[in-house]
Amino acid sequence: MMWIVQFFMGLGIFFGIFGNIGLLRFPDIYTRLQASSKCSTTSLFSIFIACMLLEGFTPMTGRILLIALFFLVTGPVTSHIIGRHAWERGVIPWKRKKVKD
Amino acid sequence: MNVFLKWKIVRIILTSLYLMVGWILFTGSLALFSLFLGGMFSFLVALLTYSIFIEEKEAARRSLLPHIYLIVIYIFVLLFKIYLASFKMVFSVMKGNINPRIVHFRTRLKSDVARVILANSISLTPGTITLDLDEDHLIVHWLNAKTTHSHFASSLIKGHFEMWLRKIWI
Structure with missing residues (x-):
């Protein structure tokens, strides 16, 4: 049981690190938003799953499940608000120069 | 009364x-x-x-009392797709070859809750973020765009989600 918990915790750390690298590497606001929001959601979910497995079948697991469900609603909404604001302000998305069609 | x-x-x-x-x-x-x-x-x-x-x-009756068991299955499908999407995202962070585009399309869902959940699911999966949701019109930023044609893009992005949500809320 313990190694499954360790695996999920490691997965959380892995996704967190790559989300931050993506945040630094990508060119404009939309692509940075993509990297950070997606990887942060996955890393948090991995940590939640690890906590649930560690805790077993107790009332605390129900609470963690509720927090995870709440995060499933709020996570995309925050990224949507940032993206929508940039879109309304008229920030032009970055494009690759040579397009092979 | x-x-x-x-x-x-x-x-x-x-x-x-x-x-x-x-x-x-x-x-x-x-x-x-x-x-x-x-x-x-x-x-x-x-x-x-x-x-x-x-x-x-x-x-509408189904917009207040959706199929609960289908929602549970949907959450598991969504979780699996989120993990898949994050691995793809990690690969594109490593390689650095991206081709971002904006695509517009419409959805057939009627209920407001179903539309919001569709927009959130799109935000959570493979390299797509919903920028705007106006009635049934979605503006989506796509990281690895394969096409700019609205119909094909919608079938690639919405894919299974719309089918599942129509089963749940209608």
């Missing part, structure tokens, strides 16, 4: 039931005092917020 008054009472009862389920999940105890306190406060909150929680004109 007036129809609108009946509908108002049904809305208040439904809202307080949903809040009560949340309370029981959160406290995790079935003691009498806890249940009484939860019931009282969920009724109080329902009196204040029922018109926001369930709109007056949204009276």
Whole structure:
């Protein structure tokens, strides 16, 4: 049981690190938003799953499940608000120069 | 009794039931005092917020009482797709070859809740973020764009989600 918990915790750390690298590497606001929001959601979910497995079948697991469900609603909404604001302000998305069609 | 008054009472009862389920999940105890306190406060909150929680004109049966077991399956499918999407994202962070585009398309879903959940699911999966949701018109930023044709893009992005949500809410 313990190694499954360790695996999920490691997965959380892995996704967190790559989300931050993506945040630094990508060119404009939309692509940075993509990297950070997606990887942060996955890393948090991995940590939640690890906590649930560690805790077993107790009332605390129900609470963690509720927090995870709440995060499933709020996570995309925050990224949507940032993206929508940039879109309304008229920030032009970055494009690759040579397009092979 | 007036129809609108009946509908108002049904809305208040439904809202307080949903809040009560949340309370029981959160406290995790079935003691009498806890249940009484939860019931009282969920009724109080329902009196204040029922018109926001369930709109007056949204009276379809399935938009208030969706298929619960299908929602559970949908959450597991979504979780699996989120993990897949994150691995793809990690690969594109490593390689650095991206081709971002903006695509517009429409959805066939009728219920507001279903539309919001579709937009959130799109935000969570492979390299796509919903920038705007206006009635049934979605503007999506796509990281690795394969096409700019609206119909093919919508079938690639929405894919299974719309099918699942139509089963749940209709």
